[in-house]
Amino acid sequence: MSIDWITVVAQIANFLVLVWLLKRFLYRPILDGIDAREAEITRRMSEARKAQEKAQAAEAGYRKQQARLLADQDAMIEQALSATENERDTLLAAARAKLEQEQKEWHKHLERERHKFTAQLQRAGEETLLELTRKALHDLADDTLEEAIVRHVSKQLQVIAGELSHAAGDSTEAVASTRDALPEAARLRMQAEVEKLLPGMTLRFATDPQQAPGLILRVGGAQVAWTIDSYTDEFDALLDERTSARVSGRMQNDNG
Amino acid sequence: MQITPDEVIVFTIWGLDVNATIVNTWIVMALLVGISRIITRNLRADVPPGRWRTALEVIVTAIQSQIEEITEKSARHVMYFAGTLFLFIALSNLLLVIPAFSPPTSSLSTTTALALSVLVAVPLFGVAKKGVRRYLKSYIEPSVVMLPFNIIGEFSRGISLAIRLYGNVMSGAVIAAILLSIAPFFFPVVMNMLGLLTGLIQAYIFGILAAVYISTATADPEPSAHKEDYL
Numbered sequence: 001m002s003i004d005w006i007t008v009v010a011q012i013a014n015f016l017v018l019v020w021l022l023k024r025f026l027y028r029p030i031l032d033g034i035d036a037r038e039a040e041i042t043r044r045m046s047e048a049r050k051a052q053e054k055a056q057a058a059e060a061g062y063r064k065q066q067a068r069l070l071a072d073q074d075a076m077i078e079q080a081l082s083a084t085e086n087e088r089d090t091l092l093a094a095a096r097a098k099l100e101q102e103q104k105e106w107h108k109h110l111e112r113e114r115h116k117f118t119a120q121l122q123r124a125g126e127e128t129l130l131e132l133t134r135k136a137l138h139d140l141a142d143d144t145l146e147e148a149i150v151r152h153v154s155k156q157l158q159v160i161a162g163e164l165s166h167a168a169g170d171s172t173e174a175v176a177s178t179r180d181a182l183p184e185a186a187r188l189r190m191q192a193e194v195e196k197l198l199p200g201m202t203l204r205f206a207t208d209p210q211q212a213p214g215l216i217l218r219v220g221g222a223q224v225a226w227t228i229d230s231y232t233d234e235f236d237a238l239l240d241e242r243t244s245a246r247v248s249g250r251m252q253n254d255n256g
Numbered sequence: 257m258q259i260t261p262d263e264v265i266v267f268t269i270w271g272l273d274v275n276a277t278i279v280n281t282w283i284v285m286a287l288l289v290g291i292s293r294i295i296t297r298n299l300r301a302d303v304p305p306g307r308w309r310t311a312l313e314v315i316v317t318a319i320q321s322q323i324e325e326i327t328e329k330s331a332r333h334v335m336y337f338a339g340t341l342f343l344f345i346a347l348s349n350l351l352l353v354i355p356a357f358s359p360p361t362s363s364l365s366t367t368t369a370l371a372l373s374v375l376v377a378v379p380l381f382g383v384a385k386k387g388v389r390r391y392l393k394s395y396i397e398p399s400v401v402m403l404p405f406n407i408i409g410e411f412s413r414g415i416s417l418a419i420r421l422y423g424n425v426m427s428g429a430v431i432a433a434i435l436l437s438i439a440p441f442f443f444p445v446v447m448n449m450l451g452l453l454t455g456l457i458q459a460y461i462f463g464i465l466a467a468v469y470i471s472t473a474t475a476d477p478e479p480s481a482h483k484e485d486y487l
Contacts, residue, residue: 002260002262002364003364003368004262004275004277004363005365005367006272006363007262007275007277007363007365008365008366008372009367009371010278010369011260011277011278011281011360011363011365011366011367011369011370012369012372013375014278014281014285014369015283015340015341015344015369015370015373016373017285018285018288018289018344019336019337019340021285021288021289021290022288022292022336022339022340022343023336023340025289025292025293025296026288026296026316027332027336028310029292029296029299030296030299030309030312030313030316030319031316032299033296033299033309033313034316034317035306037305040302041369084308087387110312119307135394161279166267217307240449
């Protein structure tokens with residue numbers, strides 16, 4: 001066991017060279033590579049963290065926007081519901097008004113129809129009554145209706161001749177109005193009665209198709225008349241009473 | 257029987273005999289530097305490391321972590337020195353399995369050279385870290401009476417390093433040679449396996465002791481005393 005000092009010196013030199021070589025070709029590249037890789041990992045982690053923060057911020061923004069949209073949606077739904085209710089109320093009110101209007105018009109129509117029917121019925125009643133009266137007078141008394149009317153009016157004229165004379169005032173003309181022209185005999189009788197009861201008063205005969213059957217004598221502001229209206233009015237009242245009773249009974253039966 | 261490669265002269269240059277120790281040292285150096293150079297020549301941070309580079313990184317980071325455990329901080333210069341000691345001794349001892357290859361570490365000259373390197377490196381690192389005055393002051397601590405003992409301790413550490421490594425490697429080689437002559441087919445295999453294990457352990461011990469001595473010279477007195485007790 002001996003030490004070769006030349007070899008020792010050479011080995012020291014070799015070792016120092018090896019230290020330098022390994023430092024240059026092993027330690028530094030490896031450690032620098034590790035450091036660079038760690039720096040790269042740190043950088044990527046930092047980028048990932050930033051990207052994550054950015055994503056979280058974007059997510060928060062989207063969530064906020066979603067909440068706002070939901071709130072807007074609720075408000076829009078609420079508004080639409082309110083508008084729908086208003087529209088429905090408006091349409092219902094319009095429908096009700098229209099219905100009421102139609103009901104009113106229908107009632108008016110019914111009323112007009114009733115009046116029309118009543119008028120027709122009255123006219124028919126008048127005609128019938130007139131014919132019956134005329135036929136009864138002819139059969140029983142061999143008389144005409146017009147002459148009977150003239151006689152009736154003459155009687156009334158005798159009762160109120162004074163009042164008519166007073167009511168006539170300055171007027172010197174009396175008008176005898178009928179729906180149809182009076183027969184000549186009836187005219188003469190009527191004219192004679194007027195000349196007798198109202199001296200100085202001239203009589204003029206007139207026809208009015210709208211007038212009820214009968215005779216109306218107008219002297220100034222007063223008049224004396226016999227028309228079939230009073231009879232047909234009673235007939236109408238009787239019909240109305242009967243009709244109302246029948247309708248009431250029908251409604252009671254329907255409800256029962 | 258040759259028990260040291262110092263006696264094998266490979267060639268002579270300018271009148272100087274170049275023995276097998278030096279040549280084998282160059283072979284180990286060439287292997288270490290060549291492998292390192294091949295693996296680390298095209299390193300890129302953005303490319304994942306391959307198998308060989310990962311193996312090198314494992315070795316280097318293991319050395320670094322061991323050094324940091326001892327010095328309690330990152331000390332690259334210590335790692336360059338102690339790590340090179342470990343790698344050189346470990347590879348030399350591993351090459352024991354190659355027939356007709358005498359490890360450089362089986363030469364007392366080599367172990368002496370390595371021990372002298374540690375012996376010189378310790379005060380150099382200490383002076384570099386603390387300065388000349390503070391380093392020299394550590395020899396007279398805790399009192400001037402301790403100066404000769406400290407100096408003796410310093411040299412004995414180097415001598416023990418050299419003798420320990422040489423003794424272990426040389427004994428393994430000698431025993432292997434003896435057993436080879438007795439039972440050529442069985443014992444050499446077992447002894448070679450044992451030699452690989454003890455060779456790696458010796459490399460580890462040599463490197464660790466070098467790092468501890470350097471850290472002792474560069475550290476404050478209290479922690480260094482603790483490490484001395486530990487060793």
